[in-house]
Amino acid sequence: MEMTSVTLVVAFFVLLLLNVPISISIGVATLLAMVMSMDIAPATITIAQRMAGGLNSFALLAIPFFVLSGLIMGRGGIAKRLIECAMALIGALPGGLALVNVVSCMLFGAISGSAVAATSAIGSFMLPEMKKAGYEPNFSAALTAAASTTGMLIPPSNILIVYAIASGGVxxxxxxxxxxxxxxxxxxxxxxxxxxxAKMKGYPLSPRLPLKVVVEKTVAALPSLFLIFLVIGGIVGGVFTATEAGAIAVVYSLLLAVVFYKEVEPKTLPDILLKAAETTAIVMLLIAASTAMSWLLSFENIPQTLSNALLELSDNPLLILLLINLLLIVVGAFLDMTPAVLIFTPIFLPVAVELGMSELHFGIMLVLNLSIGLCSPPVGAVLFITCAIAKTKLENIIRPLIPLYIAMFVVLMLVTYVSWFSEALPRALGF
Structure with a gap:
């Protein structure tokens, strides 16, 4: 087991350092580690079977649907209307443009289910506007990167679907x-x-808009916001499953972008479909490779060994949960969310359950923790997008990210140690 573990870890990080795509790194490292336990032929057959089996799930069909609906929404003028709505409602408050940035990322992230899409769509509009208003470009870029991660928690969220599969039944x-x-x-x-x-920098307040304009901007954004109520309401009400909700989201976003807003021309749909297929293929390859690695870890009893080691470190559950969070924060800085969820759920979930945490509560803690990794160097995908939009370097936004990290970490601790935040709504709705 020890040689297998060493081979797996060393091969994975060497491949990452060589700039090999993460899904390929996971798959090759898993295959090399398997060869330490069995011959090359059965190892190859086993990894192929495990990768195929990892994708054999009806729930995973929801991911390509939500990816496609998010792309259609991204090109359908949705971001602009959400920003204008947020500007009309809270733009006159201190730090108005920064607040609008956060709210817009939350709304668009919830609609698209993608932090990358939220960063690109909201950042492309808000970063130039914030620069014109005198905001420090590096702070604006850092804020957009951090705020875009809220879409990982606010549904519909693809990563929550991945966790539901990894946990085996949530x-x-x-x-x-x-x-x-x-x-x-x-x-x-x-x-x-x-x-x-904003108070420290003394930014001037934006003028308050007339009530008529506020109403107009809010009404214009309502069709976009209705998608959230349509999808979530249908799932909660038992009208359709999450997978069926994804298909409905595609139909609704098409009607909204092509027919109602008329921002997407039919001739551009093939490009959108191709991009959706490309994104889906990347996600599915990550899931397949991560499933194979997760199986190997389980086969070698690594999750059980690590779980026992954690439980033997201390009998204080608060300390163990803090340690798990710190480990996951480090993991999130180097590993994409999808493989991190698939690999570390079977490792840490048994420990959390042993400490009295529900599978539901742990899942939200896990996703929130790894969301911080999305905007953490060196791998954080949204950082590179915001840097490209803001025309700045990655090292320049680290300092303004620090207070944002602290704010997110405080929320992480609250969610970790107070189960009510995660379980109140599901309990109220009878789940």
Missing amino acids: SIAALFMAGYIPGIMVGLALMLVCFVY
């Missing part, structure tokens, strides 16, 4: 409901940082 609907309060808490914490930052 209700997707319950996870969706559980993500609302923590996701909003992260957004409010980031808004508090923005408020303090």
Whole structure:
């Protein structure tokens, strides 16, 4: 077991350092580690079977649907209308543009289910506007990167679907409901940082818009916001499953973008479909490779060994949960969310359950923790997008990210140690 573990870890990190795509790194490292336990022929057959089996899940069909609907929404003028709505409602507050950035990322992230899409769509519009208003470009870029991660918690969220599969039976609907309060808490914490930052810098207040304009902008955004109620309401009400909700989201987003808003021309749909297929293929390859690695870890009894080691470190559950969070924060800085969830759920979930934490509560803690990794160097995908939009370097936004990290970490601790934040809505709705 020891040689297998060493081979797996060393091969994985060497491949990453060589700039090999993460899904390929996981797959090759797993195959090399398997060869330490069995011959090459059975190792190859086993990894192929495990990768295929990892994708044999009806729930995974929801991911390509939500990816496609998110892309259609991203090109359908949705982001602009959400930003204008947020600007009309809260733009006149201190730090108004920064607050609008956070709220817009929360809303668009919830609609698209993608932090990368939220970063690109909201950042492309808000970063130039914030620069014109005198905001420090590096702070604006850091804020957009942090705020875009709220879409990982506020449903519909693809990563919550992945966790539901990895955990072996947690209700997707319950996870969706559980993500609302923590996701909003992260957004409010980031808004508090923005408020303090604006006060310290002395930014002028934006003019308050007339009530008529506020109503107009809000009404214009309602069709976009209705997608959230349509999808989540249907799932919670038992009208359709999460997978069927994804298909409905595609149909609704098409009608909205092509027919109602008329921002997407039919001739551009093939490009959108191709991009959706490309994104889906990347995600599915990650899931397949991560499933194979997760099986190998289980086969070698590594999760049980690590679980026992953690439980032997201390009999204080608060300390063990803190240690798990710190380990996951380090993991999230180097590993994409999808493989991290698939690999570390079977390792840490038994420990959390042993400490009295529910599978639902642990899932929200895990996703919130790894969301911090999305905006953490060196691998954080949203950082590179915001740096490209803001035309700045990665090292320049580390310092303004620190207070945002602190705000997110405080929320993480609250969610970790107070189960009510994760479980209140699911319990109220009977899950």
